Amino acid sequence: MTSRTSSASAPATPLRLGIAGLGTVGAGVIRLLRANADLLRARAGRPIEVVAVSARDKTRDRGVDLAGLRWYEDARELVTDPDVDVVVELIGGAEGTARAVVEQALAAGKPVVTANKALVALHGSALAQLSATHNAPLLFEAAVAGGIPAIKTVREGLAGDRLLRVGGILNGTCNYILTVMRETGKDFATVLKDAQDLGYAEADPSTDIDGLDAAHKLTILAGLAFGQPVEFSSVHVEGIRRIGAEDLSFARALGYRIRLLGLAHMTECGLQARVTPCLVPQHSPLAQVDGVFNAVVAEGEFVGRIMIEGRGAGAGPTASAVTADLIDIARGHTIAVWGVQASAGLPLRAAPITLGHGAFYLRLAVEDRPGVIADITAVLRDCGVSLRSMLQHPAETDDAPYVPLVLVTHQTSEAAMQEAVTRIDALSVVTDSPVMIRIETA
Incomplete structure (x- = not known):
């Protein structure tokens, strides 16, 4: 007779979160984590739990039960909590407490999830280096387009x-x-x-x-x-x-x-x-x-x-994106901040807008008298801008101070178009600053 022994598998260790910032999104994350706890545990392979929070006003009703969670008035103290495995930064802003919290957490080797687009856009290079140096993931799915992945x-x-x-x-x-x-x-x-x-x-x-x-x-x-x-x-x-x-x-x-x-x-x-x-x-x-x-x-x-x-915004979509990042961390799936190995190089600068090419829409407010169109097309000719079409609506009243005139150009250089707009704006027959809009064919 064969004997069999059975033993229950050890419970999975929870991923413990500290949430810095309890605005609409912060409260939304807590609400989502609790509502979908079983689903998230199945997908992450372990529970995901909030153990600590930080915000300025403890008395404010945020629509979620915060009982049992450690409260920190200073979010930087939340980072040092030994029971916090992951710091979720939802304070916002590129400087001040938000930046300090993220930098402090990464330097301590703690993973960070943030929805802070300004922080990543302005300091992404330095944060990526901190992340790589201390082997601390930095994830920011919620920073771009809310719930869209x-x-x-x-x-x-x-x-x-x-x-x-x-x-x-x-x-x-x-x-x-x-x-x-x-x-x-x-x-x-x-x-x-x-x-x-x-x-x-x-x-x-x-x-x-x-x-x-x-x-x-x-x-x-x-x-x-x-x-x-x-x-x-x-x-x-x-x-x-x-x-x-x-x-x-x-x-x-x-x-x-x-x-x-x-x-x-x-x-x-x-x-x-x-x-x-x-x-x-x-x-x-x-x-x-x-x-x-x-x-x-x-x-x-x-x-x-x-x-x-x-x-692209709102508590629900943004909380969903934050949670997707938390599941990745719980699974142990991480990736370099910019998708490649961290580099010590300087951030890439964009080329000047004047080096671009395209077609343009130009709306002018002009005096309603003979010779106006000739003056404008002469400027375009001198700047090397080719006109594709022209559209004019009549003035709203007989005594209106101007009539609207719209010009659409063929493909031309941005530099040529900007020069043309500057010269047209200086014409005495133009009564208001031109409105130039670029045309995209896609």
């Missing part, structure tokens, strides 16, 4: 290909504003106020509408795509403040829609990286991405062009 797609899913281009619609606030302006004909200021009332825009919306948020995300995506951190200050950034309802109307008449795009690609002159409003063909995939949704586009030599779309 943009980081994993670019850094891991496309690791076998040479990427040529990366970017997309990277800011939901701007995309919402441009969508509503197109659909309703309302002006920028009115739609921005509505977006603030709905919670889609901050009380101070400048980071979003001036393109900085999208630029942070593009800087990260470009670094991942090309295997080297990119110097944020070298990325050309424009926002959407000057986009008027008339631009959306003209774009429709020309067969386009306007999107704020972040785009990066390698050229003979180096990296071209910019965040600018763009006209995209109304039948293109990017033109179909409306409202608060984001879309990330990548193009490789072998894979061709791919696009992933989804909600």
